[in-house]
Amino acid sequence: MNNHFLLMLIFSILTSLVLTFIAKNESRERLKYFFLLLGSFIVLSILAGWLMYPFPF
Numbered sequence: 902m903n904n905h906f907l908l909m910l911i912f913s914i915l916t917s918l919v920l921t922f923i924a925k926n927e928s929r930e931r932l933k934y935f936f937l938l939l940g941s942f943i944v945l946s947i948l949a950g951w952l953m954y955p956f957p958f
Contacts, residue, residue, distance in 0.1 A: 913942035
């Protein structure tokens, strides 16, 4: 599996799911919190990758 975006998406979904079930009790709160975490993970991961792109590692 060489698609980094797909791996990041799978990691984000699973991590958001676990953190949501740990943090919230109500179904509606869980749903809102899940999408907030998922969006945050994806946006911040893309931003971090974009900021690190010019550095030759």
